[in-house]
Amino acid sequence: MRLIPALSLITLSVAAAAGCGSSDDAEDPSPVGRTFVSVQVEGDPIPGGGPLVVGFGDSGQISVFAGCNRGTGAAELVDGVIDTTLATTMMACPPPLDGADAWVSQLFDGLPSWTLSGDTLTLATDSVTVTLRDKEIVEPDRPLTDTDWLVRSTISTQAVSTSVALEQAAPTLTIAGDGTVTGWTGCNEFTGRAQLSEDRRAVDFEPLAVTKRACPPGLDEVESSVLRVLGGRVQVVIDADELRLTRDDGYGLVLNAR
Known part of the structure; x- marks a missing residue:
């Protein structure tokens, strides 16, 4: 995976989107259309503590954020791994958050395997295993009305x-x-x-x-x-x-x- 500087800090431009799916079997679980938040990291910890947030768009897009810059790009979920190239913002972040981008790069450079069980997504490489939960479970949206x-x-x-x-x-x-x-x-x-x-x-x-x-x-x-x-x-x-x-x-x- 390569990290490509985006042309703008505000807007991320992606050249192309690839199809996304875990299998040809429509009954297989898929993370598409969902966003997940890390709840446990085994191995190399996220600099600054994270969490890692990973979103899977309906059009084959993936978005990632671990505390510093945001990345987005086209992703392929084939043969049980995630293959993606990300465009990122280029904001300077204070320590220890300045190491979060390198951690994200290492994770996706490793073509992490992915498994989805209900609301739990697991990403794994040789050096790290990240357990994520559906964002709607971890951080449910507050109601618009009757909220201060x-x-x-x-x-x-x-x-x-x-x-x-x-x-x-x-x-x-x-x-x-x-x-x-x-x-x-x-x-x-x-x-x-x-x-x-x-x-x-x-x-x-x-x-x-x-x-x-x-x-x-x-x-x-x-x-x-x-x-x-x-x-x-x-x-x-x-x-x-x-x-x-x-x-x-x-x-x-x-x-x-x-």
């Missing part, structure tokens, strides 16, 4: 970012099961209503009622960023305890369950 969400980052068309002002302001959002919206912009309280799509992958926020407290410099920018997103339709993506709300124009918020 805390804003951690803002999304613009250029980047995902945070700031000292945002961390100190700690904006919040709660959507009740009946569609009632309450929260805190970091400076003012707000209330309103929201309508969830049937699949809960989108939310339409009605105009919010916001208190009129004057915001000092810094907090006014935080409030503006929050309210920019919580107006109209936003797309919803939940991954474990993380919620992403994204507008069609690219602006959004990253929130975590409190």
Whole structure:
């Protein structure tokens, strides 16, 4: 396996995708369409502790992450082994996480064998055996409604970012099961209503009622960023305890369950 630097830190480009399957027998278990998280490593440990996260896309793609850079590429699952070439981001990571990428490279260079039993996936080479569990079992997605969400980052068309002002302001959002919206912009309280799509992958926020407290410099920018997103339709993506709300124009918020 070769690690190929991606052209962008934000977007990973893969030249081609290969078919993915453990066997010609359709009844054989397959990891395709699932994501797994390591729960045990026998042999060489993951620098920084991991965990190793491995996702298998429906179109023959694989994604990997062990604490530093993210990799993605085409994968073939044939003859009981994983054969893949990954494109990776090129972010500098502090010790000991800076060794995680080399660990991932060594694992997949070894053409690891794979076995799947229920929700448990095992990857093995001569030097390491990794036991992974289905991510939905290890880290189940939090429900969108009746969860208190805390804003951690803002999304613009250029980047995902945070700031000292945002961390100190700690904006919040709660959507009740009946569609009632309450929260805190970091400076003012707000209330309103929201309508969830049937699949809960989108939310339409009605105009919010916001208190009129004057915001000092810094907090006014935080409030503006929050309210920019919580107006109209936003797309919803939940991954474990993380919620992403994204507008069609690219602006959004990253929130975590409190």
